[in-house]
Amino acid sequence: MHxxxxxxxxxxxxLWWAGTLGALAISFKNLKRNLQDYPEKKAVFAFITALVFLFSVVPIPVPFSGTCSHPVGIAVAVFVLGLSGSIISGFIVLLLQALFLAHGGLSTLGANAFSMAIMGSISAYLVIRLTQNLGFPLYMKGFLAGLLADWITYLTTAIQLALALKGEESVSSLFIKVLLAFxxxxxxxxxxEAIITGxxxxxIYKRRKDLFAFEGLKTIKGVVK
Structure with missing residues (x-):
């Protein structure tokens, strides 16, 4: 996602900036309302954003793809902050990394945020809701959310690169090459990342389950939209 x-x-x-800005506008509105209802979440938001930053800061270069490989950490943010909070948190993380660490660029920030902050968060959120309904243990919820958030982030990045850089080559052919590189x-x-997330x-739940956007993985009204 860098x-x-x-x-x-x-x-x-x-194009990716346009999609990201639309998602950010909706997420910011929800997050602002949630933080007004639960002001104690402000410190938690800052802590989780720092945690995601540390998760995703170590780069592993991927040859010939123009990007690097990283854990993403966004699934933890979905558990604690909910979907909207996770999207905003992920965007802040990528913005700081682009500005101060040269991880990704400002022109490509929209694409990077779309793959990690948006698609990573949405995939983790959907996995959490599905596994909640199926009665999975908490560790497995975290494991699967972390796994899918990571892999969907990089699947989206591969699609972005294939669409933009195909040249004379077909999109599907370049997509496969980028995916194989990842x-x-x-x-x-x-x-x-799945093991660590679980x-x-x-x-966190054993010590401070009140921090979760999903208490007992049941939605708290006003926190998760």
Missing amino acids: ISEGILPLSWAG IPTQVPLGIL ALVTA
Whole structure:
């Protein structure tokens, strides 16, 4: 989710920015209302954003793809902050990394945020709701949410690169090449992130279940929309 500056043509970068800004506008409105209802969540929001920052800060270069491989950490944010909070948190993380660490660029920030903050959060949210309905143990909820959030983030990044850089090549052909470039690093990283996410959400719930957007993985009114 750290596509470098200049990798995407401006037309594609602008398109992803448009989608990201639309999602941010909706998420910010929900988050603002939630923080008014639950002001104690402000400190939690800052803590979880810092945690996601640390999760996703170590780069593993992926040859020939114009990007790097990382754990994403966004599933933990969905558990604690809800969907809207997670999207805003993920965007802040990527903005700070682009500004101060040269992880990704500003023109490509819309694309990077769309893949991690938006698609990563949505996939984790849907997994949590599905596994909640199926009665999965908390650790498995965290494991599957962490795994899918990680892999969906990189699947989206592969699609973004294939669409923008296809040239004379077909989109499907380039997509497969980019995906194959990610697989050696991201398959094991995704599994490792799933293990850590499951353990982390279980530990948080045992000590401070009141911090969860899903208390007992049941929605608290006004926190998760």
